[in-house]
Amino acid sequence: MPNWSPQLDAAAAKAPKTQRSDRDVLNLLTKRAKVLHLGPANYCWFTDPSRALCLKLAGTPTADRPLVGICNSARCPQATHHPCHRPVWAQHAERTETFLGQLGTTLKTERTRLQTDYDRALRVVAEIDAGSATMDEVRMRISAAQRTENENRIRAAMDRLLRSEIPPGGKYDIKTLANEAAVDRTAFYGTRPYAHLRVEFERRVQVLQQAGEIPDPREAQIIRLKAENAKLRERLAKSEQTIDELADFRTQAPARLAAQHEEIVLLRDAATGAGQVSRLPAPRTTVIGTCS
Incomplete structure (x- = not known):
């Protein structure tokens, strides 16, 4: 078969524009x-x-x-957004998640606003990750052995949490799981490599909560608040008792001071009457006259 590929004329091809000097390049960049x-x-x-x-x-x-x-x-x-901006958005998402966990059930409007902000921050983080490397590139950088090792570490951390081995300040959530497994938390969301483990972890937590083996976080919070309330009431009762004792002492103090003063006066009088000291007459100061 004949070759129909066109022959390109090198002379007719438009050459790229070349700046004549560094000054022209600087002007373009400026x-x-x-x-x-x-x-x-x-x-x-x-x-x-x-x-x-x-x-x-x-x-x-x-x-x-x-x-x-x-x-x-x-x-x-x-x-x-670029990779240098990722820490700012990741920190913003983490703080927003903390605020969401502290909101009460009655603040529905504020919860909706924060949830939208939180989802937006996660989306930006995911877009930055997707822009810096595709999932195929991630799989190329992470070998099968490394991925298996990470998954085993995540599952081990998952088992520890489900055995109620919660670290100080931790919860039954993805943040604690990621910290325990030493894995980036964003790898559990969207199309990231460990999203299926997040689904599995949340499903297992829900099953144990329904079985009563893991307390409901809201009930655990209520129990903790009740215990703190009891401790505060006990401290308040002790403080009120101490205040009453100090008030009684302040009322009795003047009477005690008066009784001690009267006793001191009596002791001084007794010491004066028991003494055998004779007083000498005063010297004569009258002048009779001269002896001339």
Whole structure:
């Protein structure tokens, strides 16, 4: 069969543009740098002010600079996230999860807002991970033996937690499991390699809770609060008893001082009457006259 591949003319191909000097390169970079704003949680490419979410929220669409203080990079189309921003978002997700655990059941609006913020932070972390390396690349970096070792370590930590061997400050949650297994907590979510172990762990915890072998966290919290309340009541009762004793002592103190003073006066009088001391007459000071 004949070869129909076209023959490209090297002379007709458009050559890439070459800058003539370092000054031209510097000018090009300077022009691009004017729209780039570096932040601790994202990079802002301020190329089109009309698309900037911060300006829309502030009602100033014609501003020439972004408002970093109200930046919501997870929703702004001109913001990008990179691996250097991952620790900020991971820490934000961890703190938000802590706040969610401390909210009461009546704060439904606040819980909904924090849950949305928490999901957004996890999504950003997952996008950063997906952008830095695909799952195939992760599998290439982690050998089958390493993956098996990590899974065995996670399952061992899972068994310890389900035997109620909870470390100080830990709970029956993924955060404690990740810390015990020395694995990144984000590896248990989304399409990460250990998401199936998170599902398995949560299922086993739920089964044990239904069987009554693991106390419900809410009931355990109620029991703990009741014990702390009893201790505080006991301390309050002891404090009130001490205050009453001090008040009685303050009332009796003046009477005791008066009785001691009277006793001291009587002792002084007795000591004066029992003495055998004679008083000498005063010397004469009258002058009769001269002896001349």
